[in-house]
Amino acid sequence: MLVLAIFVGAGAFIWPQLHGYAVTGAAYGARVACSCRFVGGRALGDCRKDFEPGMDLITLTEDTAARSVTARFPLIARQTATYRDGWGCVLETWRN
Known part of the structure:
Protein backbone atom coordinates (compact mmCIF):
# COMPACT_ATOMS: atom_id res chain seq x y z
CA MET A 1 0.00 0.00 0.00
CA LEU A 2 2.84 2.36 0.84
CA VAL A 3 4.46 1.69 -2.54
CA LEU A 4 1.21 2.58 -4.31
CA ALA A 5 0.92 5.81 -2.31
CA ILE A 6 4.51 6.75 -3.22
CA PHE A 7 3.87 5.95 -6.88
CA VAL A 8 0.68 8.05 -6.97
CA GLY A 9 2.38 10.91 -5.15
CA ALA A 10 5.34 10.90 -7.54
CA GLY A 11 2.98 10.74 -10.52
CA ALA A 12 1.03 13.73 -9.27
CA PHE A 13 4.27 15.63 -8.78
CA ILE A 14 5.62 15.05 -12.31
CA HIS A 19 1.75 16.85 -19.76
CA GLY A 20 3.40 20.10 -20.82
CA TYR A 21 6.14 18.28 -22.72
CA ALA A 22 3.60 15.98 -24.36
CA VAL A 23 1.37 18.84 -25.55
CA THR A 24 4.35 20.86 -26.78
CA GLY A 25 5.86 17.85 -28.56
CA ALA A 26 2.56 16.98 -30.24
CA SER A 35 4.51 22.08 -43.33
CA GLY A 40 7.04 20.94 -49.02
CA ASP A 46 9.58 11.30 -44.84
CA CYS A 47 8.59 14.20 -42.56
CA ARG A 48 9.77 12.34 -39.45
CA LYS A 49 13.32 13.20 -40.58
CA ASP A 50 12.57 16.80 -39.54
CA PHE A 51 11.77 15.88 -35.93
CA GLU A 52 14.13 16.62 -33.08
CA PRO A 53 15.86 13.70 -31.34
CA GLY A 54 13.68 12.11 -28.67
CA MET A 55 10.36 12.48 -30.52
CA ASP A 56 10.03 8.76 -31.23
CA LEU A 57 6.74 8.43 -29.32
CA ILE A 58 4.95 11.03 -31.47
CA THR A 59 2.69 9.41 -34.08
CA LEU A 60 1.33 11.18 -37.15
CA THR A 61 -1.86 10.88 -39.19
CA GLU A 62 -2.95 13.03 -42.08
CA ASP A 63 -6.32 14.10 -43.41
CA THR A 64 -5.67 14.87 -47.06
CA ALA A 65 -9.14 16.31 -47.66
CA ALA A 66 -8.77 18.78 -44.78
CA ARG A 67 -5.03 19.29 -45.51
CA SER A 68 -4.18 18.67 -41.88
CA VAL A 69 -1.81 16.54 -39.82
CA THR A 70 -2.53 15.29 -36.32
CA ALA A 71 0.30 14.34 -33.97
CA ARG A 72 -0.29 12.26 -30.86
CA PHE A 73 1.72 11.53 -27.75
CA PRO A 74 0.20 8.25 -26.49
CA LEU A 75 -2.60 8.64 -23.94
CA ILE A 76 -1.65 12.22 -23.06
CA ALA A 77 -1.81 14.75 -25.92
CA ARG A 78 -3.12 15.29 -29.45
CA GLN A 79 -2.62 18.38 -31.61
CA THR A 80 -3.60 19.20 -35.21
CA ALA A 81 -2.14 21.64 -37.70
CA THR A 82 -4.07 22.58 -40.86
CA TYR A 83 -2.73 24.15 -44.05
CA ARG A 84 -4.42 27.47 -44.87
CA ASP A 85 -3.71 29.35 -48.10
CA GLY A 86 -1.70 32.45 -47.38
CA TRP A 87 -0.97 31.36 -43.80
CA GLY A 88 0.82 28.02 -44.14
CA CYS A 89 0.20 25.42 -41.47
CA VAL A 90 -1.66 26.73 -38.44
CA LEU A 91 -2.17 24.89 -35.16
CA GLU A 92 -5.69 24.44 -33.92
CA THR A 93 -6.45 25.92 -30.52
CA TRP A 94 -4.49 24.11 -27.85
CA ARG A 95 -6.44 21.72 -25.68
CA ASN A 96 -5.08 21.35 -22.17
Whole structure:
Protein backbone atom coordinates (compact mmCIF):
# COMPACT_ATOMS: atom_id res chain seq x y z
CA MET A 1 0.00 0.00 0.00
CA LEU A 2 2.84 2.36 0.84
CA VAL A 3 4.46 1.69 -2.54
CA LEU A 4 1.21 2.58 -4.31
CA ALA A 5 0.92 5.81 -2.31
CA ILE A 6 4.51 6.75 -3.22
CA PHE A 7 3.87 5.95 -6.88
CA VAL A 8 0.68 8.05 -6.97
CA GLY A 9 2.38 10.91 -5.15
CA ALA A 10 5.34 10.90 -7.54
CA GLY A 11 2.98 10.74 -10.52
CA ALA A 12 1.03 13.73 -9.27
CA PHE A 13 4.27 15.63 -8.78
CA ILE A 14 5.62 15.05 -12.31
CA TRP A 15 2.28 15.12 -14.19
CA PRO A 16 2.25 18.86 -15.01
CA GLN A 17 5.73 18.71 -16.49
CA LEU A 18 5.04 15.49 -18.42
CA HIS A 19 1.75 16.85 -19.76
CA GLY A 20 3.40 20.10 -20.82
CA TYR A 21 6.14 18.28 -22.72
CA ALA A 22 3.60 15.98 -24.36
CA VAL A 23 1.37 18.84 -25.55
CA THR A 24 4.35 20.86 -26.78
CA GLY A 25 5.86 17.85 -28.56
CA ALA A 26 2.56 16.98 -30.24
CA ALA A 27 2.06 20.60 -31.35
CA TYR A 28 5.59 20.82 -32.71
CA GLY A 29 5.19 17.49 -34.51
CA ALA A 30 1.87 18.50 -36.07
CA ARG A 31 3.19 21.86 -37.26
CA VAL A 32 6.46 20.52 -38.68
CA ALA A 33 4.82 17.52 -40.37
CA CYS A 34 2.00 19.66 -41.82
CA SER A 35 4.51 22.08 -43.33
CA CYS A 36 6.61 19.23 -44.65
CA ARG A 37 3.59 17.51 -46.19
CA PHE A 38 1.46 20.35 -47.54
CA VAL A 39 4.04 23.09 -48.13
CA GLY A 40 7.04 20.94 -49.02
CA GLY A 41 5.03 18.25 -50.83
CA ARG A 42 6.91 15.40 -49.17
CA ALA A 43 5.43 12.08 -48.03
CA LEU A 44 4.27 12.04 -44.41
CA GLY A 45 6.68 9.22 -43.54
CA ASP A 46 9.58 11.30 -44.84
CA CYS A 47 8.59 14.20 -42.56
CA ARG A 48 9.77 12.34 -39.45
CA LYS A 49 13.32 13.20 -40.58
CA ASP A 50 12.57 16.80 -39.54
CA PHE A 51 11.77 15.88 -35.93
CA GLU A 52 14.13 16.62 -33.08
CA PRO A 53 15.86 13.70 -31.34
CA GLY A 54 13.68 12.11 -28.67
CA MET A 55 10.36 12.48 -30.52
CA ASP A 56 10.03 8.76 -31.23
CA LEU A 57 6.74 8.43 -29.32
CA ILE A 58 4.95 11.03 -31.47
CA THR A 59 2.69 9.41 -34.08
CA LEU A 60 1.33 11.18 -37.15
CA THR A 61 -1.86 10.88 -39.19
CA GLU A 62 -2.95 13.03 -42.08
CA ASP A 63 -6.32 14.10 -43.41
CA THR A 64 -5.67 14.87 -47.06
CA ALA A 65 -9.14 16.31 -47.66
CA ALA A 66 -8.77 18.78 -44.78
CA ARG A 67 -5.03 19.29 -45.51
CA SER A 68 -4.18 18.67 -41.88
CA VAL A 69 -1.81 16.54 -39.82
CA THR A 70 -2.53 15.29 -36.32
CA ALA A 71 0.30 14.34 -33.97
CA ARG A 72 -0.29 12.26 -30.86
CA PHE A 73 1.72 11.53 -27.75
CA PRO A 74 0.20 8.25 -26.49
CA LEU A 75 -2.60 8.64 -23.94
CA ILE A 76 -1.65 12.22 -23.06
CA ALA A 77 -1.81 14.75 -25.92
CA ARG A 78 -3.12 15.29 -29.45
CA GLN A 79 -2.62 18.38 -31.61
CA THR A 80 -3.60 19.20 -35.21
CA ALA A 81 -2.14 21.64 -37.70
CA THR A 82 -4.07 22.58 -40.86
CA TYR A 83 -2.73 24.15 -44.05
CA ARG A 84 -4.42 27.47 -44.87
CA ASP A 85 -3.71 29.35 -48.10
CA GLY A 86 -1.70 32.45 -47.38
CA TRP A 87 -0.97 31.36 -43.80
CA GLY A 88 0.82 28.02 -44.14
CA CYS A 89 0.20 25.42 -41.47
CA VAL A 90 -1.66 26.73 -38.44
CA LEU A 91 -2.17 24.89 -35.16
CA GLU A 92 -5.69 24.44 -33.92
CA THR A 93 -6.45 25.92 -30.52
CA TRP A 94 -4.49 24.11 -27.85
CA ARG A 95 -6.44 21.72 -25.68
CA ASN A 96 -5.08 21.35 -22.17
